[in-house]
Amino acid sequence: MNHSIHSADKATHLKIVVVALVAGIAVAAFGISARTNTDYSQTAHVVKAGKPVVVTSSEASKVQ
Numbered sequence: 001m002n003h004s005i006h007s008a009d010k011a012t013h014l015k016i017v018v019v020a021l022v023a024g025i026a027v028a029a030f031g032i033s034a035r036t037n038t039d040y041s042q043t044a045h046v047v048k049a050g051k052p053v054v055v056t057s058s059e060a061s062k063v064q
Contacts, residue, residue, distance in 0.1 A: 005016075 005013075008016075
């Protein structure tokens with residue numbers, strides 16, 4: 001067993017590359033499958049201005 005990547009032979013390097021490739025494909029497949037139930041249709045939501053509102057942090061009432 002090689003304990004250092006520098007002293008590893010070609011077969012060990014190939015195993016590392018294959019394991020990394022399989023792991024990357026598995027992560028990508030999981031990410032794609034997690035988004036399959038997402039609705040991709042985008043609609044614009046219109047927000048209309050309403051009555052003006054005054055927001056304060058004071059508890060005192062305003063006298064006019």
